[in-house]
Amino acid sequence: MTITLAIEGSGFTSRTRDDVQYFDHSLFLIDEHGIIQSVLEPDDERYQAERAQAQERGIYHAIAEGSYLLPGFIDLHVHAPQWAQDGTGLDEPLEVWLGKYTFPTEAKFADEAFAHKVYEDLVSRMLSTGTTTASYYATVDRKGSLVLAQEAVRLGQRALVGKVVMDDPEANPEYYRDASAQAAIEETERFIEEVAELSQSSVQGVYPVITPRFIPSCTDEALRGLGELAAHYHDVAYIQTHCSESDWEHGYAYERYGKSDTHMLHEFGLLTDRSILAHSVYLSEEDMEVYAQTGAVAVHCPLSNAFFAGSVAPIRRYLDAGMHVAIGSDISGGYNPDLYGAIRQAVTSSRMLETGVNRDLAAGERGVANSALTLNNAFYVATAGGGESLGLPIGRLEAGYAWDAQVVDTKFPSARLPIFEDNEPTSDIFQKIVNLAVPENIRTVWVQGREVVSK
Amino acid sequence: MTITLAIEGSGFTSRTRDDVQYFDHSLFLIDEHGIIQSVLEPDDERYQAERAQAQERGIYHAIAEGSYLLPGFIDLHVHAPQWAQDGTGLDEPLEVWLGKYTFPTEAKFADEAFAHKVYEDLVSRMLSTGTTTASYYATVDRKGSLVLAQEAVRLGQRALVGKVVMDDPEANPEYYRDASAQAAIEETERFIEEVAELSQSSVQGVYPVITPRFIPSCTDEALRGLGELAAHYHDVAYIQTHCSESDWEHGYAYERYGKSDTHMLHEFGLLTDRSILAHSVYLSEEDMEVYAQTGAVAVHCPLSNAFFAGSVAPIRRYLDAGMHVAIGSDISGGYNPDLYGAIRQAVTSSRMLETGVNRDLAAGERGVANSALTLNNAFYVATAGGGESLGLPIGRLEAGYAWDAQVVDTKFPSARLPIFEDNEPTSDIFQKIVNLAVPENIRTVWVQGREVVSK
Numbered sequence: 001m002t003i004t005l006a007i008e009g010s011g012f013t014s015r016t017r018d019d020v021q022y023f024d025h026s027l028f029l030i031d032e033h034g035i036i037q038s039v040l041e042p043d044d045e046r047y048q049a050e051r052a053q054a055q056e057r058g059i060y061h062a063i064a065e066g067s068y069l070l071p072g073f074i075d076l077h078v079h080a081p082q083w084a085q086d087g088t089g090l091d092e093p094l095e096v097w098l099g100k101y102t103f104p105t106e107a108k109f110a111d112e113a114f115a116h117k118v119y120e121d122l123v124s125r126m127l128s129t130g131t132t133t134a135s136y137y138a139t140v141d142r143k144g145s146l147v148l149a150q151e152a153v154r155l156g157q158r159a160l161v162g163k164v165v166m167d168d169p170e171a172n173p174e175y176y177r178d179a180s181a182q183a184a185i186e187e188t189e190r191f192i193e194e195v196a197e198l199s200q201s202s203v204q205g206v207y208p209v210i211t212p213r214f215i216p217s218c219t220d221e222a223l224r225g226l227g228e229l230a231a232h233y234h235d236v237a238y239i240q241t242h243c244s245e246s247d248w249e250h251g252y253a254y255e256r257y258g259k260s261d262t263h264m265l266h267e268f269g270l271l272t273d274r275s276i277l278a279h280s281v282y283l284s285e286e287d288m289e290v291y292a293q294t295g296a297v298a299v300h301c302p303l304s305n306a307f308f309a310g311s312v313a314p315i316r317r318y319l320d321a322g323m324h325v326a327i328g329s330d331i332s333g334g335y336n337p338d339l340y341g342a343i344r345q346a347v348t349s350s351r352m353l354e355t356g357v358n359r360d361l362a363a364g365e366r367g368v369a370n371s372a373l374t375l376n377n378a379f380y381v382a383t384a385g386g387g388e389s390l391g392l393p394i395g396r397l398e399a400g401y402a403w404d405a406q407v408v409d410t411k412f413p414s415a416r417l418p419i420f421e422d423n424e425p426t427s428d429i430f431q432k433i434v435n436l437a438v439p440e441n442i443r444t445v446w447v448q449g450r451e452v453v454s455k
Numbered sequence: 456m457t458i459t460l461a462i463e464g465s466g467f468t469s470r471t472r473d474d475v476q477y478f479d480h481s482l483f484l485i486d487e488h489g490i491i492q493s494v495l496e497p498d499d500e501r502y503q504a505e506r507a508q509a510q511e512r513g514i515y516h517a518i519a520e521g522s523y524l525l526p527g528f529i530d531l532h533v534h535a536p537q538w539a540q541d542g543t544g545l546d547e548p549l550e551v552w553l554g555k556y557t558f559p560t561e562a563k564f565a566d567e568a569f570a571h572k573v574y575e576d577l578v579s580r581m582l583s584t585g586t587t588t589a590s591y592y593a594t595v596d597r598k599g600s601l602v603l604a605q606e607a608v609r610l611g612q613r614a615l616v617g618k619v620v621m622d623d624p625e626a627n628p629e630y631y632r633d634a635s636a637q638a639a640i641e642e643t644e645r646f647i648e649e650v651a652e653l654s655q656s657s658v659q660g661v662y663p664v665i666t667p668r669f670i671p672s673c674t675d676e677a678l679r680g681l682g683e684l685a686a687h688y689h690d691v692a693y694i695q696t697h698c699s700e701s702d703w704e705h706g707y708a709y710e711r712y713g714k715s716d717t718h719m720l721h722e723f724g725l726l727t728d729r730s731i732l733a734h735s736v737y738l739s740e741e742d743m744e745v746y747a748q749t750g751a752v753a754v755h756c757p758l759s760n761a762f763f764a765g766s767v768a769p770i771r772r773y774l775d776a777g778m779h780v781a782i783g784s785d786i787s788g789g790y791n792p793d794l795y796g797a798i799r800q801a802v803t804s805s806r807m808l809e810t811g812v813n814r815d816l817a818a819g820e821r822g823v824a825n826s827a828l829t830l831n832n833a834f835y836v837a838t839a840g841g842g843e844s845l846g847l848p849i850g851r852l853e854a855g856y857a858w859d860a861q862v863v864d865t866k867f868p869s870a871r872l873p874i875f876e877d878n879e880p881t882s883d884i885f886q887k888i889v890n891l892a893v894p895e896n897i898r899t900v901w902v903q904g905r906e907v908v909s910k
Contacts, residue, residue, distance in 0.1 A: 086873045087890035088883045090802075091829045118875055128869060247818040282814055306803045311814040311821060335890045345803070347545075348761045352804070353812045358823050359737055359766040363702040366766060368813050374546045414583060414910065415894060418541045420573055428543045435542035435790045438894050439870060455869065 001037055005030040005403065005449055006054030009063025012430050013071055013397040014384040017319060020376050022426040023069075023397070027051055030403045034203060034449030039399050066411040066419075068433060071397050072132025072404035072447065073339040074386030076160075076299040077240075077278040077328025080136045080148050081109045083122040086332040094246070094308050099173070102332075106164075107176040109144040119151045122337070127157055128455075129338040129439050130406035132447045133386070133394055135160040135240055135276050135299075135328075137211055140178055142187045142194075149195050149206050156452035158204040158394070158404070160238050160276070162211025163191040167222045178222070185225035192229065192237050204402075204448035205392075207238055212270065214242035215261050216252050220268075227269025238274045238390075241265065243298075244287070245279035246309050262287035271296050273391070278328060281305060281313040288321045297324035297389035300381065302345040304333030312353040315346065315381070316371050324389035327382045339382050340437055346378040375434055407444040408433050415440040456492055460485040460858065460904055461509030464518025467885050468526055468852040469839040472774060475831050477881040478852070482506055485858045489658060489904025494854050521866040521874075523888060526852050527587025527859035527900065528794040529841030531615075531754040532695075532733040532783025535591045535603050536564045538577040541787040549701070549763050554628070557787075561619075562631040564599040574606045577792070582612055583910075584793040584894050585861035587902045588841070588849055590615040590695055590731050590754075590783075592666055595633055597642045597649075604650050604661050611907035613659040613849070613859070615693050615731070617666025618646040622677045633677070640680035647684065647692050659857075659903035660847075662693055667725065669697035670716050671707050675723075682724025693729045693845075696720065698753075699742070700734035701764050717742035726751050728846065733783060736760060736768040743776045752779035752844035755836065757800040759788030767808040770801065770836070771826050779844035782837045794837050795892055801833040830889055862899040863888050870895040 007028045015021040027040040027047055040047045054060035063069055082105060089101040109115045126134060134152075138145030138161055145163040152159030165188060167178035178184035188210060195208035210226050210233075212218045218226075230239050243261050244250040253261035262283060265271040273295035280298035283291065291298060300315050318325050327342050328334070336342065350373040356366025387395025394402050410417040410433065417432045433441075445453035462483045470476040482495040482502055495502045509515035518524055537560060544556040564570045581589060589607075593600030593616055600618040607614030620643060622633035633639035643665060650663035665681050665688075667673045673681075685694050698716050699705040708716035717738060720726040728750035735753035738746065746753060755770050773780050782797050783789075791797065805828040811821025828836075842850025849857050865872040865888065872887045888896075900908035 083873050084875050085883075087887040090886075090890070091827075091831075114875070118873070121871065121873065121875075125871075303803065306806045310810040310818060312807070312812040314814070338893075348758065348800070349807070349812075351761045352767070352807055355765040357767040357804075357808045357812055359769070360823070363765060368815070372546075376546075416576065416580075418538050418573070418576065420539050420569070420576075428540075431545070432542040435545070438793075440893075440895055 001031040003029045003037060003054070004032045004059060006050065006060045007063065008051065008060070009067070009069045011069030011397065014376070014380040017380045017385065018374070018376055020379060020430055022430070028397065028403065030449050034403050035393070036397070036399050036401050036403055039397070063407055064409070067407050067409045067443065068429070069397060070130070070406050070408060070433070071383045071395050072406055072445065073130050073382050074133040074326060074395055075126065075131045075329050075339055076135040076276050076297065076326040076386055077301055077330050078134050078136050079331055080119055080122055081106045081139050082332035084108070084118050086337070087335040090307050090335065103173050103176045106139045109139040110141040112144055112147055115144040115147040116151065119148045120155070123151050123155045123157050125337055127155060127445055128442065128453050129340070130442050130445060131339055132404040132445065133158040135209065135238070137162055137164050137240070140164050140166060140176060142191050145191060146194055149198055153198060153202045153206050156204060156447045156450050158447055160207045160209045160240070161195060162209035162240055163188055164211050164213050165222055165226060166213040166217035168217055168219045171217045181219045181221035181225060184222045185229065188226060189229055192233050196236050203450060208236065209238045209240045209276070212241045214249065215264060216249065223268040223270065230269050230272065230274070234272070234274065238276060239270050239272065240276040240278065241270065243277040243280050244282040247282065250282035260284060260287050262290050266290055266294070278330065279305065279309060279313065281309045281311060288318065288323060291324070292322045295324060297326050299326050299328040300346060301328040301330035301334055302342060302349040303336055304330035306349065308333055312349045314353065314368065314371060315350060316373055319377070324385065325381050326386035326389050338439060340434065343378040343382050343434060346381065347373050347375055375431055379434055403446050403449040405446050406442050408437050408441050409443045410441065412441050412443070417441070456486040458484045458492060458509070459487045459514060461505065461515045462518065463506065463515070464522070464524045466524030466852065469831070469835040472835045472840065473829070473831055475834060475885060477885070483852065483858065485904050489858050490848070491852070491854050491856050491858055494852070518862055519864070522862050522864045522898065523884070524852060525585070525861050525863060525888070526838045526850050527861055527902065528585050528837050529588040529781060529850055530581065530586045530784050530794055531590040531731050531752065531781040531841055532756055532785050533589050533591050534786055535574060535577055536561045536594050537787035539563070539573050541792070542790040545762055545790065558628050558631045561594045564594040565596040567599055567602055570599040570602040571606065574603045575610070578606050578610045578612050580792055582610060582900055583897065583908050584795070585897050585900060586794055587859040587900065588613040590664065590693070592617055592619055592695070595619050595621060595631060597646050600646060601649055604653055608653060608657045608661050611659060611902045611905050613902055615662045615664045615695070616650060617664035617695055618643055619666050619668050620677055620681060621668040621672035623672055623674045626672045636674050636676035636680060639677045640684065643681060644684055647688050651691050658905060663691065664693040664695045664731070667696045669704065670719060671704065678723040678725065685724050685727065685729070689727070689729065693731055694725050694727065695731040695733065696725065698732040698735050699737040702737070705737035715739060715742050717745050721745055721749070733785065734760065734764060734768065736764045736766060743773065743778060746779070747777045750779060752781050754781050754783040755801060756783040756785035756789055757797060757804040758791055759785035761804065763788055767804045769808065769823065769826060770805060771828055774832070779840065780836050781841035781844045782833070793894060795889065798833040798837050798889060801836065802828050802830055830886055834889055858901055858904040860901050861897050863892050863896050864898045865896065867896050867898070872896070
């Protein structure tokens with residue numbers, strides 16, 4: 001291994017789900033594959049020598065005082081084409097939002113030039129807010145979806161990309177759906193092959209994702225076929241879908257199958273250690289066990305849940321049950337592309353679940369005890385927890401992990417954080433960063449050792 | 456009247472609580488007092504002539520295409536000294552948060568140099584995010600509090616500033632409280648006189664505010680004395696306090712007086728058309744009537760309520776009852792100094808009140824119907840509604856109102872809003888701005904005709 005980058009800086013990384021570690025002027029030695037080979041503390045005997053050598057070789061980079069390193073964020077639920085309508089239509093009920101805004105928007109991405117324009121903008125924006133890995137829904141159109149994978153590779157984001165499957169003629173508009181179950185399966189297989197091919201030329205990784213939109217928009221034939229693809233391509237492809245997002249969706253599977261959607265996804269072969277299950281709000285104890293045993297990940301999307309899910313996912317309980325939990329912006333059901341926002345809303349929503357919202361009930365009766373997430377919990381879910389759920393060495397600034405990192409400048413003039421004393425505890429600085437940083441504070445971002453943002 | 460500034464631009468202003476008006480290349484003619492004298496549409500017969508004349512006189516300013524004018528925001532609940540601890544300690548329960556963080560922080564502001572440093576930073580930051588008017592709690596210390604008023608005048612923000620009263624030795628720490636009820640009243644009166652004097656030199660206005668922290672921290676003697684000051688200085692000073700923030704606070708007044716805090720504030724002469732009542736979460740129907748009849752304003756602080764209030768204030772119901780409603784960041788119980796964030800959280804919290812949060816209850820039983828606020832409602836509350844509640848001509852871009860305005864650049868390179876088509880409906884652009892703008896998008900801010908931010 002050759003060290004090709006040496007970075008000295010202070011910052012924060014999750015140690016456990018409850019604890020965040022502060023590191024002080026650590027020296028990170030990163031190899032040519034973008035992997036952290038060693039992390040040296042100033043009192044380590046190799047520290048001075050390695051630093052001197054890196055300086056000599058011109059690969060040394062010091063993070064300025066007042067700037068802090070954090071791991072890059074991992075956003076595991078993004079409807080990329082919906083970036084074009086982001087922030088709009090949220091006063092409408094879900095069915096209006098889908099029919100009037102979302103499906104017409106997504107249908108436009110068969111136009112590859114339009115797809116290129118929107119996807120380039122979205123990937124750049126997400127990188128510039130510190131999101132180094134994302135799991136994307138693209139659209140039904142395979143070629144347009146490939147544009148998203150290409151843009152992520154080109155711009156340097158680690159991406160999981162799926163061509164959306166929605167084949168049921170009863171459930172989807174004529175102008176926007178797969179031609180048939182068979183066509184949906186064939187197009188998905190072709191997409192898997194194309195993205196796998198593309199991944200050869202990507203340092204940071206791009207992964208195909210088998211993507212039934214959700215059970216209600218797919219026929220059993222398509223779901224079964226996708227399950228077979230999932231088994232066949234287990235080592236190549238991930239799986240993503242929505243699971244138990246709302247009362248309606250959760251009830252839907254019981255109507256159609258007499259069983260939960262968790263159960264049915266499992267039966268179709270779509271619930272494995274490669275499964276990324278957006279929302280997962282209404283899981284029963286039995287569903288939770290299936291998640292914990294298979295290793296599937298529940299992706300918490302707190303902002304969009306406030307608009308469309310009808311309740312708050314009990315994330316604290318999911319963590320206690322040993323489930324993998326990650327976080328998602330859910331653009332554009334959630335309009336905020338910035339995972340700082342998702343972390344903050346996860347904490348805020350969990351507090352509202354804990355205390356309840358309806359003042360007409362007695363204080364002890366309106367909420368659900370032991371629901372609050374700490375800021376550390378939410379930070380973990382957006383970094384280390386997301387990485388673990390994917391089985392990838394990302395989300396931590398530790399030896400053996402990819403160098404996916406962001407630099408937050410707390411002194412940036414127009415967005416200076418309120419740090420007025422020299423002896424401010426580092427735990428307070430961490431909280432100020434996570435609660436208060438705006439995109440302007442993020443000055444440098446690397447993915448797999450490559451500098452992808454430099455402001 | 457002399458026109459000293461002519462601005463041509465497109466943008467948005469609240470027409471009613473439900474409707475937002477789009478204006479297209481309107482010409483705003485602003486006089487030497489910073490008041491909008493006329494708003495001319497392009498088809499108005501005077502439009503071309505006035506524009507030409509303004510250009511000749513060098514007072515014409517055109518807002519670029521892709522940039523939009525909005526009224527400045529009005530933040531009616533800010534604990535200014537808490538900016539120094541903003542974002543920290545929120546995982547702690549309220550009593551720990553107050554004792555370990557808040558009171559020690561506030562006590563530091565007897566040091567005028569420290570006060571100057573923090574207040575300058577806060578006022579600048581708020582202006583740069585579009586907040587042109589703010590109602591501030593300062594601290595118990597009169598001189599330190601005056602520093603805040605001076606900084607607001609100097610930096611050009613319209614400010615309402617109060618020296619905090621908390622005199623009860625049983626309820627407040629030894630190191631941070633008024634020496635006695637008498638001293639609290641005298642210091643408040645002196646502060647009123649000093650700020651009234653300072654206001655002479657302010658174009659945009661600075662107003663003294665009688666500020667009992669809240670009933671539980673004050674003696675009856677102090678509350679009575681402050682009520683007398685409120686009557687005496689009715690035309691000079693506002694009144695602010697917390698009212699019915701939490702179950703505990705709401706219950707407290709019943710324990711002490713057998714009556715609600717709304718009722719008691721009224722009885723002490725502290726609930727008038729000049730009263731700014733933070734939180735107001737637990738108001739009874741009778742309390743709501745007192746608000747509506749007196750003209751007092753309920754200041755909704757949605758983020759801090761998620762942490763400390765224990766439920767969501769039913770704002771839709773308050774508006775329907777004819778109450779004045781405004782919005783507040785509540786720094787640092789709410790950590791976000793940016794009112795875009797407060798607007799968004801008000802909508803999000805209202806949706807969570809409407810649908811409920813606890814999935815273990817049936818869908819129809821977990822929420823409170825008709826609670827959802829639209830984005831337009833929340834924007835109104837943060838602009839026109841706030842202005843009306845203060846009885847000041849602010850919060851609208853209309854003739855007769857102060858020129859308090861912000862320019863949002865939707866094309867700013869590192870924070871471009873996702874507008875990809877030339878024919879995007881203006882209502883969608885409005886929603887994208889309010890839901891997605893970050894501080895970088897705000898390029899120019901005026902207060903009372905004076906340009907106070909120019910990036």
